[in-house]
Amino acid sequence: MDGPGAIGASEFDALMEPLGPFGLAPVVVAGVSGGPHSLALALLLARWARGRGGRAVAGIVDHGLRADSAAEAARVSAWMTARGIESRVEALGLDGGTGVQARARAGRIAALLRVCAAVGAPWLALGQHRGDQAETLLLRGFAGSGPAGLAGMAAARSAGGALVIRPLLGVAPVRLEAVVAAAGLAPIRDPSNENRGFTRVRLRSALADPGGEGPAIAALAEAASAFARRRGVAEGEVAARIGAAARLHPEGFARLDLALLGRDGVAAAALAVLVRAVSGGDYAPAEAAAAALLARGAGTLGGVRLMQGGLLLREEAAMAPAVPAVPGARWDGRFVLEGVPPEGCVIGPLGAARLPRPAWLPEAVVRTMAGLHRDTVLVATPGLSYPPPGAHPACRLRFAPAGGACA
Template identity: 50%
Template sequence: MARPVDFGALTAGFGPPPPVVAAGVSGGPHSLALAVLARDWAARAGIRFLALIVDHGLRPESAAEAAHVRAMLAGQGIAARVLTLALAPGPAMQERAREGRLAALLAACLEEGAAWLMLGHHRLDQAETLLFRAARGSGEAGLAAMPGWRAAPEALVLRPLLGTPPAALEDVCTRAGLPPVRDPSNDNPRFARIRTRAALADPDGEGAVVGALAQAAHALGRRRARRDAALADRAARAVTLLPCGAARVDAAALDAPLLAALLRVVGGARHAPARAEVEALLARGQGTLGGAWWRADGWVLREPSLLEALVPARAGAVWDGRWHLEQDMPGCMLGAAGAGLDGPWPAAVRKGLPALWKDGRLYAVPHIGLGPPVPGLTFRPAGGPLTAVFGVSLELGIHPGQIRPMLGSTSALLPTKE
């Protein structure tokens, strides 16, 4: 029989829990076990726990399955909410489903006030990830596999079960009397990850090979964390990221990793540009890359020619992939402020500021105090804030609770220099 899971010990490194915690629950054995473990842990801590079930809508029976999972959880005294996706058919379905699922989970966390989102990835998942990325030629950062936690603008994403074999989680479900829902796509060899899992031939995740791979991922993760911590220290001394989404950087302290991170945040891209491209830009001393423009005067700003067109200023609107609007502004459009504005920053920065337009006229530019305030307009680039770029490790003595106040803040996405 598998060793019991000590969930309190697994979450201890994350620091004091917030008042509300959520978990993604698919109905599979591992996420169901996470829900049961988190329910008991939350009850002891005196906090609210919520299970979030995503219906991808990819199979005719998916809605019924989601309702069934919700009913099962209700029988365990676990509050749950079903989130429905509307994914279009097409290629890269697993990747798009994964991205859509995480986006829906994080949006629900924001709505529910849940500062932590727990996911049920376990030791076999970690081993598979390392092997899968190695086969694709990933570098050291990719081979570090999944981190135990990372920050997103909406909530901290935690993986407390990364060191736990799936057999132990199956045992949790058995003890709770919960029959898992098995997704047939998890056995479809058409997907590369499923073929990787089959090659490991260790469904319980307790064998020597899986253990060695998971250990290697952990060791590489610690190396990545130390490197990221050093990068964050340089950023604290060299960079100021302004609430308007542009940055100032001291060129004397700039190197390729720091410039790559700045380009990703300011440009709003999900991933940083390739290192070789960043090094070439650094050698030139200025230029555009990854949707951002690094100027010789030290400014890093959104590339003006790539700014998106106006969009209706409705609740949930996203403009330019970076600016999110949380409430309706009737009769308005959200887009770039354009030329002709006075203000404290260079004209190119002012031109790209998020603004509201009404009846063809500029109505509000909140970052320079023009017009009425625009509640709920936040800078949330696709790749996340600083804490998503420079993930300081638990081993270095910093836990997620210490960075929670930074999340969602447009003025604290990067440490500022005095």
């Protein structure tokens, strides 16, 4: 595997080290498209996991955007099998049209997280490299991003169901190509990567450095690293403030000590993080909007309601409609179904359920909680001890915000 310029075992071990701890027998899913960089990741990760008594699973997503996408997914799966790497294929069936790249990225991550849940993997590894990081920095700069956005892609971030890790962000793509060539594989080249209708492709062409070893990409990647260090310091301050002033409950709400939270920039950033968690949203609201809500002391923001006294809960009017209760289903971006439910169930708002309510749980929160229903019968709900002890169903609803509890 260690052809000229390729990453060796010890170097990859060093890249993984700061993303842990991984413990004994780690199970990691690698997102594998069949391109050279994700193939290199799968090969490197499989050796790394085996050396620790664990395993790597190749998560392969058939996006359905090309007529031959299913055949390509099957081919990649066969490559993995031939090398002793377990694989799972997830089909998306996307349609082309507006925003296809963004929809494909979101669908791919959701599908890979389903693979993580299916195989019991707490980590999802992605193969973005130094060139991808440089392009991300430029794209965000052109979009007017602040320091947090200019930090580029994080080496590790929570995605709710798993921790997303990117061990190759500092690696030049030419070195990943060398790993694949040494393994005797001819990677699949996605034609959309040559479509100059996409801004990222035009930027890649302007950089004129496909190997990712030139000074421009190196400088951009280093700038992203500097911003990432700054972001890390800021995130540490926010985490400390949340730890001191807030408690996030598994019923899907938070209690804030508004005096301890304060009204400075760290307080606004902390409230934005909490709003994202309680709403189940993909993104946090702008910190300026969070600061304005703090100044008012009560109100709504991002599908969340802040009440006098510091109760932060989901806004009822913003909740999603009920969804079919299939294993792994997520409702309202907040609650995930674990296990196998009875047939014919849906997940939706608990509403005005006539169940005993503990004194510490506000009635307003109960109406925003998730319930597992079959017709008009409530099968289960978290937080209200229903069903009672001794009558546990083969499934449960768990508060797991789409963007992580406080990511």
